[in-house]
Amino acid sequence: MGKQFKLTTADQHTLGAYRADPQGTPKGGLVVVQEIFGVNHHIRAVCDRLAALGYVAVAPAVFDRFVRDFECGYTPDEIAHARSYLGNLNWDHMVADMAAALGELKGVGPQGVIGFCMGGTAAFLAACRLPGLKAAVAFYGGMIGKFADEKPKCPLQMHFGEKDEGIPMDVVAAIRAKQPQAETCVYAGAPHGFYCDERASFRKEAADLAWSRATEFLGKHMK
Numbered sequence: 660m661g662k663q664f665k666l667t668t669a670d671q672h673t674l675g676a677y678r679a680d681p682q683g684t685p686k687g688g689l690v691v692v693q694e695i696f697g698v699n700h701h702i703r704a705v706c707d708r709l710a711a712l713g714y715v716a717v718a719p720a721v722f723d724r725f726v727r728d729f730e731c732g733y734t735p736d737e738i739a740h741a742r743s744y745l746g747n748l749n750w751d752h753m754v755a756d757m758a759a760a761l762g763e764l765k766g767v768g769p770q771g772v773i774g775f776c777m778g779g780t781a782a783f784l785a786a787c788r789l790p791g792l793k794a795a796v797a798f799y800g801g802m803i804g805k806f807a808d809e810k811p812k813c814p815l816q817m818h819f820g821e822k823d824e825g826i827p828m829d830v831v832a833a834i835r836a837k838q839p840q841a842e843t844c845v846y847a848g849a850p851h852g853f854y855c856d857e858r859a860s861f862r863k864e865a866a867d868l869a870w871s872r873a874t875e876f877l878g879k880h881m882k
Contacts, residue, residue, distance in 0.1 A: 661706055666719055668759040672752075674723035676760060677703050679710035686713040687793070687881040688764030689771050690757050690785070692778030694852075695741040697722055697730030701857050702775075712874060714881075715767045719760040721753050721781070733858045753781050754788050761789065769793040769881040771813075773873065775854065776801060779817070786811035794880035796873045799823055799851055804830045807837040815841040816876045818869045820849030820862075844872060 661679035668674070677698050689709055693702045698718045706716035722729045725747040731737040757772060764770050771794040774782030779800025786795035787809040797803060797817045804826075815838065819831045828845070835843045846853060846865035853862040854869055 661703060661710070661716075666756070666759040666763060668755045670755055672724065672755070674756055674759070675720040675728060676763070677706055677718045677720075678763070679703075679706040679716045681710045681713045681715065683713070685715045685767045686878075687768035687770060688715040688717065688761070689773055689877070689881075690760040690764070691716050691718040692753075692757065692772065692774030692781040692785075693718060693721060694776040694778055694855075695722075695745065696733070696737070697728075697741075699730040699732065701855050705773075705775075709773075714877075715764055717760045717763050719756045721756045721778075722747075724749065724752050724756075733855075748777070750781070750784060754784055757781060757785050758789055761791075771795060771877060771881050773877075774798065774800065776852065779803065780806070783811070783815070783817070784809070786813050786815050793882070794877055796876060798854055798869065798873075799826060801825050801851075804834055807834045811838070811841070814876070814880045816873060817841055817843045818854075818873070819843070819845050820851055820853045820865065821845055821847050822849060823851040825851050842872075842876065844869065 709716040772782045772785040773796040775798040779797035780802040782797040792813040849865040852860035
């Protein structure tokens with residue numbers, strides 16, 4: 660359904676991206692922000708799912724700042740390899756990359772951002788730092804707590820797993836206290852990465868509920 664193409668940021672960085680387009684007139688455009696595993700099969704599938712719902716979906720390859728065309732799966736070795744790049748992350752660069760992706764979506768209607776894990780934190784930052792968004796959805800953004808004093812400029816929905824070892828419930832409680840206007844959803848028994856149906860952490864019941872909440876939220880605000 661989708662295509663690979665290139666984006667150029669305001670600071671003249673060129674990065675790869677994946678774009679999926681709906682049939683017919685789009686409802687709007689969504690930036691889909693990857694986990695640390697790159698714009699891999701799972702992230703492309705999310706784009707395709709959103710396109711099937713009527714949105715143009717663009718996933719920027721934010722790791723292109725330091726390793727080109729990186730994508731991997733979820734074996735222990737692949738996860739360790741992906742984690743080795745965490746020290747290279749620069750949130751300001753990621754915001755610039757999301758802004759470039761939003762530029763690609765100009766003219767298709769209302770714009771929003773949805774992200775997973777690292778991308779969940781990025782989606783939160785987009786809500787706070789990028790103008791003109793109608794909605795932002797963050798799945799298990801592990802660093803949101805670090806930035807939770809920032810103020811979103813658009814409606815925000817966040818999803819966390821109760822059994823996420825990287826995001827303790829006291830951190831989620833602190834985020835909820837600092838972001839009382841946001842929809843914050845916690846899924847009983849769900850670990851980190853519960854939405855990804857390609858990982859051992861997948862929990863179908865939680866994933867289905869979170870996705871239904873996310874798509875309802877987008878439908879409500881992306882107007």
